[in-house]
Amino acid sequence: MGNKDNQKITHTAKECAFLAVFVAVVIAVQLALSFLPGVELVTVFFVCYAFVMGWKRGMFAATAFSLLRQMVFGFFPTVLVLYLVYYNLLALGFGLLGKKIKNPIKSLPIIVALACVGTVCFTLIDDVITPLWYAYSAKATRAYFFASLTVLFPQIICTAVSVSCLFLPIWKVFKGARKKL
Numbered sequence: 078m079g080n081k082d083n084q085k086i087t088h089t090a091k092e093c094a095f096l097a098v099f100v101a102v103v104i105a106v107q108l109a110l111s112f113l114p115g116v117e118l119v120t121v122f123f124v125c126y127a128f129v130m131g132w133k134r135g136m137f138a139a140t141a142f143s144l145l146r147q148m149v150f151g152f153f154p155t156v157l158v159l160y161l162v163y164y165n166l167l168a169l170g171f172g173l174l175g176k177k178i179k180n181p182i183k184s185l186p187i188i189v190a191l192a193c194v195g196t197v198c199f200t201l202i203d204d205v206i207t208p209l210w211y212a213y214s215a216k217a218t219r220a221y222f223f224a225s226l227t228v229l230f231p232q233i234i235c236t237a238v239s240v241s242c243l244f245l246p247i248w249k250v251f252k253g254a255r256k257k258l
Contacts, residue, residue: 091258096134099126100141104149111150115231121239121247123164124171124192128181129251132172139164155203155210162206163199170195181248189240196236200229 099122106118123142127135143160150156174191178184204225208218 092134095254095258096138096141099138100145103138103142104146107146108149115228116235117232118239118243120167120192120196120236121243123167124188124195124240125244125247125251127168127171128175128178128188129248129255130172131175132169135168135172136165139168155207158210159199159203159206163195163202166198167195182245185241185244188244189237192240193233193236196232197229200225200232 103119103122106122110116110118119142123135123139126138130138140161143157143164146160147153147157170191171188174188178188181188204218204222207213208221213221
């Protein structure tokens, strides 16, 4: 095996290890805050990860997270579908955005606004998936939608605050880690 092959294997092993640690941290963060409705930090971690690591790595992490979190929180088909759709779209969007924005410090308001839009999309996607999956009546679907708004507003506030305060420090950590991969 040549030196180039060894470098590729080492590079791949480092990437796998970093991905595993990232997914474990995100699951731990979600578990730690799961008792607080509307409070979460998963969004800021995924936004940063995809922004720095790119959409392909971001989508791989989103898929791994979506599947593995089922072991911690239990298997719920609607949640699995929601997470597979939403976090992959979030990773795709912020991975592509990370290629376009070279100075996230100046673009932080845009990043925060887009993360908040993503949070709204999470709830709206759930408001479609769950009623379809369980064949809710029109009345039950409306009730589910309006009930989801009670959690949506705290989630938007949480996303705005967490991305505003934590994006740059987490971005710097991921930027440094990417150089070592």
